[in-house]
Amino acid sequence: GAGVSQSPSNKVTEKGKDVELRCDPISGHTALYWYRQSLGQGLEFLIYFQGNSAPDKSGLPSDRFSAERTGGSVSTLTIQRTQQEDSAVYLCASSLVGLTAGDTQYFGPGTRLTVL
Amino acid sequence: GQQVMQIPQYQHVQEGEDFTTYCNSSTTLSNIQWYKQRPGGHPVFLIQLVKSGEVKKQKRLTFQFGEAKKNSSLHITATQTTDVGTYFCAGLSNFNKFYFGSGTKLNVKP
Numbered sequence: 089g090a091g092v093s094q095s096p097s098n099k100v101t102e103k104g105k106d107v108e109l110r111c112d113p114i115s116g117h118t119a120l121y122w123y124r125q126s127l128g129q130g131l132e133f134l135i136y137f138q139g140n141s142a143p144d145k146s147g148l149p150s151d152r153f154s155a156e157r158t159g160g161s162v163s164t165l166t167i168q169r170t171q172q173e174d175s176a177v178y179l180c181a182s183s184l185v186g187l188t189a190g191d192t193q194y195f196g197p198g199t200r201l202t203v204l
Numbered sequence: 205g206q207q208v209m210q211i212p213q214y215q216h217v218q219e220g221e222d223f224t225t226y227c228n229s230s231t232t233l234s235n236i237q238w239y240k241q242r243p244g245g246h247p248v249f250l251i252q253l254v255k256s257g258e259v260k261k262q263k264r265l266t267f268q269f270g271e272a273k274k275n276s277s278l279h280i281t282a283t284q285t286t287d288v289g290t291y292f293c294a295g296l297s298n299f300n301k302f303y304f305g306s307g308t309k310l311n312v313k314p
Contacts (some may be wrong), residue, residue, distance in 0.1 A: 123304075130210075130292065130306035131247070146301075179246060187300045192237070195246040 090114070092196035094180050100202045101170055109165045109199045113182030120163050121181040121193060122155055131179065137163065138186040170203045177201070208295045210305030218313050223280040225308035227293035234296045236269055236276045241307070242289040250278075250291075283312045 093112045101107050113120050122134040133147040137157045148154070152170075157163040167174055177200050181193040209228045217223050227236065235254045239247040251260055253269035253276060260267045266279045276295075280287055293305040 121302075128309075131294075131304040133302060133304070136302075181247075187296060187302055192249045192252065193247075195248070197246055 092180055092182050092194050094178075094196040094199050096199060097197065098200045098202075100204065102204050103172060104169055106166065106168045107170055107201065109167075109178050109180075109201070111163045111165070111180030111182075111196060113161065113163070113180070114194055115161075117182035117184050117194075118160070119183045119186035119191070120157055121183075122163070122165050123179045123181065124176045125179055125198070126176045134165070134178075136187065167201075170201075172203050175201055175203045208293060208303040208305045210293055210308055212308055213306065214309045214311070216311045216313065217283050219285060220282050223283050223287070223310055225278050225291050225293075225310075227276045227278075227295070227305050229274045229295050229297075229303075231297060232273050234273075234298055236273075236296075237294045238267060238276075238278055239292045239294060240289050241292065245289075247292060280310075283310070285312050285314050288312050 092114055095110045099107055118139045120137045123131045124134055125131050135155045136144040152168045155165045177198040179198045180196045183191045183193045185191045207230050211226050215223055235252055237252045238250040240250055241247045251267050256273050257271045258269040264281045268277045276293055278291055290307040290309045292307045296302050
């Protein structure tokens, strides 16, 4: 079956512009995660959706970042007024149940964002 | 706050040598997962450890979870060039927070 897909694969934008990144999770997966990975660095947790529960937004670095998940499936991460330090690879992952013991996260290929 | 620390940051080995990366948490973890990210790729799940003192093996890879469930290690015996990549641990805290370690980048010289 299809894995997690993300679009676009690459995005170049100018400082101050808004961007939207899309994630299509694996069908049937109730949990969805967004991470950010700067060049050569580890994974920084951004936000977590699980079913119909309120999302865990504790990792969002500022109020310029927001995310939504429509219909419990596709998710969009929006960055407003982008800044150069937002440049990174944004990774989406999904899992069958959520942050419980035994749940594996399946990662998408990521969106490489470059802010000029 | 909760942190999952991983060492070393980088490791360069000759093909055939062993490799170990260590993961340490400031608090007790419910479980710990290990992921591998090849250069230019995305993280791929390797294994999950849940029980105190658990040891699991996958061919040349040995994973351990500490007795106190605060640390873990991944050991690769007789590395091969296909082992190149960054290895991440990720721990689930008792408060349902998930933390990735900073990763250990492994380079294997043929």
